Amino acid sequence: MSKPADHQQLFENALDRLRTSGYKVTAARRDLLKILCQTGDHLTSTDVIEKAAQAKRPIGRASVFRTLDLLTELGIIRPTYLHRGAPNYIVMPENGHHAHIICRDCSQVIEINECSIDEMIDALEVRHNIEITGHLLELYGKCKDCE
């Protein structure tokens, strides 16, 4: 019955995964992750740069992009395309699970916690009073070529 992990928990866990993978937990990486975890997610690189600057803890452009790339490789965050323009990054919880509905008209994003596609879609259509007309499912894993 996992409630959506609260921000602090998500943040700590993300840091752990970073550390466990053998990378240093630097100020830039910690700040970026904190920003992503706190702000209801879905931020672009530019959003991160601005928020860091606002918080008087600026992160260099290069470092922001490097960190977003690194965290993506590690599966800690994931880029998505919501509105248009630059990718929006979300923090992936350790169970590697995230789903949302994107309205094709207004681009509104409705976060969802349920899962199990077929019944799931039926249930979601009722619960959110929305007609779901399509989906993109991205599964992440490690293929046999990569052992």
Place this chain on the structure above:
Amino acid sequence: MSKPADHQQLFENALDRLRTSGYKVTAARRDLLKILCQTGDHLTSTDVIEKAAQAKRPIGRASVFRTLDLLTELGIIRPTYLHRGAPNYIVMPENGHHAHIICRDCSQVIEINECSIDEMIDALEVRHNIEITGHLLELYGKCKDCE
């Protein structure tokens, strides 16, 4: 038991959806869609520009971006984030259904035709001898605010 629609079919159908939505079927739009439908998908804006030029049917940069945006709004194509860099566009069949597995190591993309998540994931792990550790599911629809 829908076999994956062949390219020509997918292309014709995409054109229909474009026309039905009230937009003109221009050379630029037709060429772009043809390129996307033929080339096993997953093309960036730059890929499209290059392929059009190679085929001696160049499409202006502005038009490529405009068309990609339009087709995305109409739900005919969809940007995804595969390797890194610019978004990769795929053509969404009329049933609005597409799924692939992305290897977290080599970024290899394995296209899949099955569906129904939970059992699906188990089956896929066996079939492709891959361990699936996470997923992102994007559902598309029209929210109640948009009637």
Place this chain on the structure above:
DNA sequence: ATCTTATTGATACTTAATCTCAATTGGAGT
């Protein structure tokens, strides 16, 4: 406290995407 190496960030640069506007064209109407 010292040391080593990963990481940072300023700057310069390249590539992706947007804007503007005159020229073109799809397709509706006759």
Place this chain on the structure above:
DNA sequence: ACTCCAATTGAGATTAAGTATCAATAAGAT
């Protein structure tokens, strides 16, 4: 088939996003 016009295109200029370089810094191991 011909006319007409709003929708669309594309060249070129501009802005934004992302990358490369490299000397300076700091995380964390010993």
